[in-house]
Amino acid sequence: MSSPSKKFITLGAAAVFAILIALAGRCAPSAPKAGAKKGGPAGASDMAVAAGKVYVAPGDLDEYYMFASGGHSGNVYVYGIPSMRHLSTIPVYTPYPATGYGFDDESKAMLGNLTWGDVHHPSLSETNGDYDGRWLFVNDMNGRVARVDLRDFKTKQILGPIANLSGNHGSAFVTPNTEYSMMASRFSIPIPKGTAAGIEDYATKYKGVLVGIKIDPRSGEMSLGWEIMTPPFDWDLGDAGKKASDGWMFWSCYNSERATGKLEVTASQRDRDYIAAVDWRAVEKAVAEGKGDLIGGVRVIDPKKVPGLVYLIPCGKSPHGVDVSPDGKYIVGSGKLQGVTTVFNFEKIQTAIRNKDFTGDEDGIPILKYESVKDAEVPVGLGPLHTQFGLNGECYTSLFVDSAIAKWKLGTWEVIDKVPMSYSIGHLAAAEGDTVSPDGMYLVGLNKLSHGRHLSVGPSQPESSQLVDISEEKMKILYDAFTEPEPHYAQIIKADKLKPIEVYLKDENKHPLAIWDLKDAGVTRKGNDVLAKVILVRSTISPTAIEVEQGDTVQVALTNIEQTTDELHGFGLLDYNINIVVDPGETKTVTFKADKPGVFPYYCTNFCSALHQEMQGYLIVKPRKG
Amino acid sequence: MKAIFERGNRFLAQPLEAGPRLLLLVAALLLVPTYLAPLWKMTMFAPQYPEGLRLEIYSYKLEGGNGGQDVKEINLLNHYIGMKDLSTAEFTEFKWIPFVVGMLALLILRAPVQGRMGDLIDVFVLYVYFGLFSLWSFGYKLYAYGHDLAPTASVKVAPFMPPLFGHKKLANFEVYSYPAAGSYALAAVTVVLFVALVLAWREARSEEAQEARSAG
Numbered sequence: 001m002s003s004p005s006k007k008f009i010t011l012g013a014a015a016v017f018a019i020l021i022a023l024a025g026r027c028a029p030s031a032p033k034a035g036a037k038k039g040g041p042a043g044a045s046d047m048a049v050a051a052g053k054v055y056v057a058p059g060d061l062d063e064y065y066m067f068a069s070g071g072h073s074g075n076v077y078v079y080g081i082p083s084m085r086h087l088s089t090i091p092v093y094t095p096y097p098a099t100g101y102g103f104d105d106e107s108k109a110m111l112g113n114l115t116w117g118d119v120h121h122p123s124l125s126e127t128n129g130d131y132d133g134r135w136l137f138v139n140d141m142n143g144r145v146a147r148v149d150l151r152d153f154k155t156k157q158i159l160g161p162i163a164n165l166s167g168n169h170g171s172a173f174v175t176p177n178t179e180y181s182m183m184a185s186r187f188s189i190p191i192p193k194g195t196a197a198g199i200e201d202y203a204t205k206y207k208g209v210l211v212g213i214k215i216d217p218r219s220g221e222m223s224l225g226w227e228i229m230t231p232p233f234d235w236d237l238g239d240a241g242k243k244a245s246d247g248w249m250f251w252s253c254y255n256s257e258r259a260t261g262k263l264e265v266t267a268s269q270r271d272r273d274y275i276a277a278v279d280w281r282a283v284e285k286a287v288a289e290g291k292g293d294l295i296g297g298v299r300v301i302d303p304k305k306v307p308g309l310v311y312l313i314p315c316g317k318s319p320h321g322v323d324v325s326p327d328g329k330y331i332v333g334s335g336k337l338q339g340v341t342t343v344f345n346f347e348k349i350q351t352a353i354r355n356k357d358f359t360g361d362e363d364g365i366p367i368l369k370y371e372s373v374k375d376a377e378v379p380v381g382l383g384p385l386h387t388q389f390g391l392n393g394e395c396y397t398s399l400f401v402d403s404a405i406a407k408w409k410l411g412t413w414e415v416i417d418k419v420p421m422s423y424s425i426g427h428l429a430a431a432e433g434d435t436v437s438p439d440g441m442y443l444v445g446l447n448k449l450s451h452g453r454h455l456s457v458g459p460s461q462p463e464s465s466q467l468v469d470i471s472e473e474k475m476k477i478l479y480d481a482f483t484e485p486e487p488h489y490a491q492i493i494k495a496d497k498l499k500p501i502e503v504y505l506k507d508e509n510k511h512p513l514a515i516w517d518l519k520d521a522g523v524t525r526k527g528n529d530v531l532a533k534v535i536l537v538r539s540t541i542s543p544t545a546i547e548v549e550q551g552d553t554v555q556v557a558l559t560n561i562e563q564t565t566d567e568l569h570g571f572g573l574l575d576y577n578i579n580i581v582v583d584p585g586e587t588k589t590v591t592f593k594a595d596k597p598g599v600f601p602y603y604c605t606n607f608c609s610a611l612h613q614e615m616q617g618y619l620i621v622k623p624r625k626g
Numbered sequence: 627m628k629a630i631f632e633r634g635n636r637f638l639a640q641p642l643e644a645g646p647r648l649l650l651l652v653a654a655l656l657l658v659p660t661y662l663a664p665l666w667k668m669t670m671f672a673p674q675y676p677e678g679l680r681l682e683i684y685s686y687k688l689e690g691g692n693g694g695q696d697v698k699e700i701n702l703l704n705h706y707i708g709m710k711d712l713s714t715a716e717f718t719e720f721k722w723i724p725f726v727v728g729m730l731a732l733l734i735l736r737a738p739v740q741g742r743m744g745d746l747i748d749v750f751v752l753y754v755y756f757g758l759f760s761l762w763s764f765g766y767k768l769y770a771y772g773h774d775l776a777p778t779a780s781v782k783v784a785p786f787m788p789p790l791f792g793h794k795k796l797a798n799f800e801v802y803s804y805p806a807a808g809s810y811a812l813a814a815v816t817v818v819l820f821v822a823l824v825l826a827w828r829e830a831r832s833e834e835a836q837e838a839r840s841a842g
Contacts, residue, residue: 538702
């Protein structure tokens with residue numbers, strides 16, 4: 001055929017195609033036929049059943065607490081399950097005026113110079129692999145980890161930024177007896193911090209680290225335990241081995257290509273990346289023997305020099321979640337860029353290590369032979385991210401691309417059920433679903449998009465969390481909740497495992513500046529340092545006037561002498577950016593320079609009583625003489 | 627006239643039988659709970675205090691519910707209406723009541739030893755007087771607390787009488803006030819003493835009658 005006629009045919013075909021498209025557009029349904037409804041239970045009776053399951057009558061209590069990470073809000077959000085009611089916010093890495101967090105001397109010092117953090121993976125303390133309700137550990141991308149005490153739901157320690165670690169994503173997973181909370185680099189950098197190397201040297205000069213944070217079994221106090229240097233992979237998620245695999249830690253990674261630039265392409269070239277298996281007891285021993293090199297002021301183990309601690313398990317493709325089954329026998333790796341989730345057998349991993357069944361190494365870290373350690377590739381669906389466990393070997397894997405949860409079974413590897421999520425589920429959390437004894441019952445899908453399933457609140461949309469009933473063969477969505485940005489992972493613990501206090505007992509307050517008698521309230525001066533000891537009690541801030549001189553350094557020590565539940569008092573000082581909230585029986589201090597002369601009202605910010613409005617006073621800053 | 631006195635003296639000197647003597651011992655024993663159990667209980671409910679604030683009055687101390695916290699809370703609330711603090715130190719009753727109860731116990735024990743009708747009448751009369759006086763004193767105390775309100779109080783309320791017995795609504799509070807185990811024991815003492823008195827009286831009268839018959 002001649003080329004003009006070819007051109008004619010091509011043009012004609014294009015025109016027909018365009019008309020077809022236009023027609024198709026005209027008669028296309030407004031929604032796909034399946035799932036045309038907005039979701040929710042199918043019939044009225046189903047709706048009544050679902051409503052009955054989530055309804056917690058006024059005054060009644062929920063069965064479970066859910067601690068959801070707040071992402072880059074820096075907070076942890078506490079929800080009740082099954083009601084999905086937001087109960088409380090625990091500020092961790094971000095000032096939170098509502099509780100005065102980040103304003104008083106102590107919490108300000110704890111936050112350091114950072115006023116934000118990115119919390120992804122809360123991890124409840126465990127005893128024998130079960131939640132014990134003592135502490136909650138949370139990571140921060142800024143190389144930090146924090147401990148929240150569940151006795152009073154307050155942040156007690158922020159450790160870091162940790163040397164050599166950058167982008168702490170694979171954290172804060174704890175070991176079965178809370179020996180360690182783990183950390184890992186997502187963004188490798190040349191180490192120690194402060195070293196500069198060109199991006200062209202990424203593959204060789206940039207390093208990742210895997211970090212064990214030691215936890216004092218009595219106090220929960222965290223300290224740096226050990227660091228392991230790794231190739232510049234992007235360490236992603238982790239889970240500690242339990243029962244059969246106790247003593248091991250697993251981390252997934254993407255970008256085993258060691259690529260730079262447009263990672264969405266360059267780091268997605270290999271069919272398999274890795275899961276690192278770390279024998280942390282052996283690491284502990286090696287460190288005790290003094291092995292490792294001093295980098296950035298801390299001892300770092302190089303697996304090339306100290307072999308036998310770290311192994312790499314190939315896992316397709318760019319895995320996100322790596323989750324250990326309740327019995328510890330299986331490790332489930334979910335490659336987010338494929339349609340299967342891969343199950344590895346811990347016993348086979350041990351055999352492969354013993355037999356040196358390796359296919360190569362990465363900077364001296366042996367790579368186990370995939371076929372020797374893999375038990376199954378389960379066809380769960382597109383974009384598997386994270387797996388939680390049920391009572392009898394049930395697994396629930398979130399599917400980001402499919403926007404669904406797949407339920408499948410360990411051993412038979414059979415996919416039993418799927419439930420659509422609205423929309424694009426990231427992590428999921430089942431009731432005690434990552435412990436040695438999951439509860440079944442409930443599962444919460446932590447979705448990334450909510451797409452108008454709520455009253456419109458403008459472009460900045462809330463995240464959606466959906467409660468799923470997993471007590472029966474078929475999963476059922478019970479409830480949509482809209483959560484503060486941005487839940488990554490969450491932990492769900494049986495309510496009776498926590499016994500929080502409601503007031504700080506007077507006898508337990510050991511603060512050196514605490515006072516309990518109104519006679520002791522007042523102002524004392526030492527040179528230019530002024531100390532104001534203040535009592536907060538319904539409905540007076542004593543003293544009601546504090547006089548200082550311009551230029552003084554003023555420390556205000558506030559004691560709330562109430563011993564009654566819910567009688568919080570605040571101390572807001574206008575124009576000085578001071579906002580403290582003191583719980584019953586608590587003492588807090590705030591120190592500032594009285595650099596502005598004049599009269600500045602202070603008042604109780606936290607509504608306390610019928611005469612709350614009258615709970616006020618004045619800071620009088622007399623101008624400097626001359 | 628003399629005859630009446632003599633008859634009275636004889637009556638008072640009548641020896642007590644075993645029954646009344648035994649009852650007197652029981653009465654003395656029943657005074658022991660006064661030192662162990664509360665005499666009165668007050669409970670105050672308000673919408674904000676669904677579990678209630680509790681106050682227990684012993685013969686020698688005040689005790690608040692919730693590990694003593696409830697007394698502090700009651701005082702904290704009462705300071706808004708200018709009421710004085712409830713505290714053990716404020717109650718002189720806590721000093722004399724245990725002493726008087728001990729003294730009464732001794733007198734009650736003395737009666738079966740001396741074993742005369744007159745001793746029984748003495749302790750009964752003294753005991754009833756003590757009981758009535760204590761009740762009045764407690765009532766007066768409540769009256770004083772409810773009426774002696776500081777003129778500078780932030781919330782002005784009309785002077786009021788807190789309930790001594792039963793229920794009363796005071797502002798947002800439902801107040802319940804009832805005697806407790808200690809008072810029940812004290813009341814039981816009255817009953818036992820009364821029964822002993824009736825028994826002894828009857829015996830004395832029948833003996834008198836016998837004497838009269840044999841004399842006649």
